[in-house]
Amino acid sequence: MGIQTLNRDSLELGGFAGILEHRLVVDPKVFGSHNTGAWPGIGNFVYLADAKFVPNGETRLHPHKEIDVISIIVDGRISHKGTLEEGKTIEANHVQVQRAGGEGFLHNEVNPDDKENRMIQMWVTPEKSGNPAGYKSYPLQQGLTRVYGGEQNQDETFASQTQVHVGLIDAQQTVTFDGEFMAYVTRGNGTINGEPVYDGDLVRGNDISFQAQTNSQIIIVRKI
Numbered sequence: 001m002g003i004q005t006l007n008r009d010s011l012e013l014g015g016f017a018g019i020l021e022h023r024l025v026v027d028p029k030v031f032g033s034h035n036t037g038a039w040p041g042i043g044n045f046v047y048l049a050d051a052k053f054v055p056n057g058e059t060r061l062h063p064h065k066e067i068d069v070i071s072i073i074v075d076g077r078i079s080h081k082g083t084l085e086e087g088k089t090i091e092a093n094h095v096q097v098q099r100a101g102g103e104g105f106l107h108n109e110v111n112p113d114d115k116e117n118r119m120i121q122m123w124v125t126p127e128k129s130g131n132p133a134g135y136k137s138y139p140l141q142q143g144l145t146r147v148y149g150g151e152q153n154q155d156e157t158f159a160s161q162t163q164v165h166v167g168l169i170d171a172q173q174t175v176t177f178d179g180e181f182m183a184y185v186t187r188g189n190g191t192i193n194g195e196p197v198y199d200g201d202l203v204r205g206n207d208i209s210f211q212a213q214t215n216s217q218i219i220i221v222r223k224i
Contacts, residue, residue: 002193003192003193003203003204005203006201008200009022011023011038017057017060021050024202025045025046026040039182042204042221049120049121052119055115055116059109064100065101066100068100068148068160069122070123070124070148071095071119071120073095074119075117076092076111076115078090078112078119079110080109083133094137094139094140095138096137097137097147097148097158101131101132102131103133120219136157141168143169143173144166145165145167146165149162161223167217167218167220168215169190169215171215177208183202183203183218184202185201186218187216188213190212190218193207
């Protein structure tokens with residue numbers, strides 16, 4: 001079976017507060033039925049938005065509960081405010097993961113600069129309710145960095161059978177995973193299972209083989 005591809009720019013540009021965004025994954029089991037062209041996720045992965053903050057834009061302080069929020073900074077930086085790790089600055093090629101759990105959290109992500117930035121935000125539902133709120137951050141390494149998912153107490157990521165990897169892949173390098181996947185290209189271009197893909201392409205299929213043609217960044221979601 002071949003891959004399916006959804007291009008960001010085929011979707012309507014929306015947003016809120018100081019953000020303009022394309023929503024590529026909006027899962028009906030969380031958000032209800034919709035007709036925006038966005039896809040459902042896989043596993044517990046339920047939402048993906050490719051967002052640009054306007055200069056000095058912000059999300060404004062708002063709450064979350066029983067959701068895990070993954071923020072991947074592609075360009076620029078954000079100043080993080082809220083009830084978890086107030087005062088952190090997250091720059092390009094860094095990821096923050098906030099677990100709302102049963103107690104919930106408040107946060108406001110702010111673009112501190114006089115130019116646009118770019119952030120990918122993903123939501124994953126926890127596999128059990130009532131977790132304590134928590135915060136983790138990761139600098140991305142060359143190759144693949146797992147930022148979410150794994151067995152409880154096995155490593156430094158929040159436990160889940162849904163894994164999220166973010167790759168900084170050098171030109172002509174290849175990464176592979178078996179099984180069902182969704183992948184989003186956020187920098188550069190290459191091929192997935194032999195088909196060309198570019199920045200802004202969301203892809204789904206089975207048994208991914210991504211070969212970078214240029215230095216690239218890619219997000220890969222898989223179930224384990």
